[in-house]
Amino acid sequence: MPETALRERRLEALRRQGYLVLCVCSVAVHAAIASGELPQGNWRAALVAVLSAALLPATLSRRVSAHRLDMLVVWCANIGASCFLWDFAARGLTLGARESLTVPLFFVIWFGLLPLKQAAVRGGVLYAALILLVL
Known part of the structure; x- marks a missing residue:
């Protein structure tokens, strides 16, 4: 097997x-958050935990190509960013540790896996939505 192919594998x-570590951590963190928020009727963290858990089989399957797995992660980040904005607005626009940890993660995923223009558009939309919600 050539050196390049071995390196790519x-x-x-x-x-x-x-991805497996990120998914497991996301499931654990969001399940913990959901355990405190579900009794109050907030199910958004539970939704993110389910989305993260849904990615687990794809991370373990060799039938899912690396490129397809990257795109699944990007789509989960897109959905997660939408849920984040919804939750942020529902909680009364309070800034805290959740926002400080969540927003940079979306940027890392987008700028790490997408072409620069696509990542910049997603980041710009997220920041514009946050600015509009706060103002």
Whole structure:
């Protein structure tokens, strides 16, 4: 097996491991948040936990290509950003640790996996929505 192909396989395996760790952590964190918020009727964290759990089989499957897995992660980030904005507005626009941790994660995913223009559009839309909500 050529050196380049071996390097690409190792990189793909490393990416899959990273996605697996991110998904498991996301499920754990959002399930913990949901356990406190579900009794009050806020189910958004539970939705994000379910979305993260739904990615787990794809991260473990070799039938899902690395490119397709990247796009699934991007779509989950898009959905997660929408849920984040919805939750942010529903909680009365309070800024806290959740926002400080969540927003940069969307940017890391978008700018790490998408072409620059597509990532910049998503980031610009997210910031514009946050500005509109706050104002």
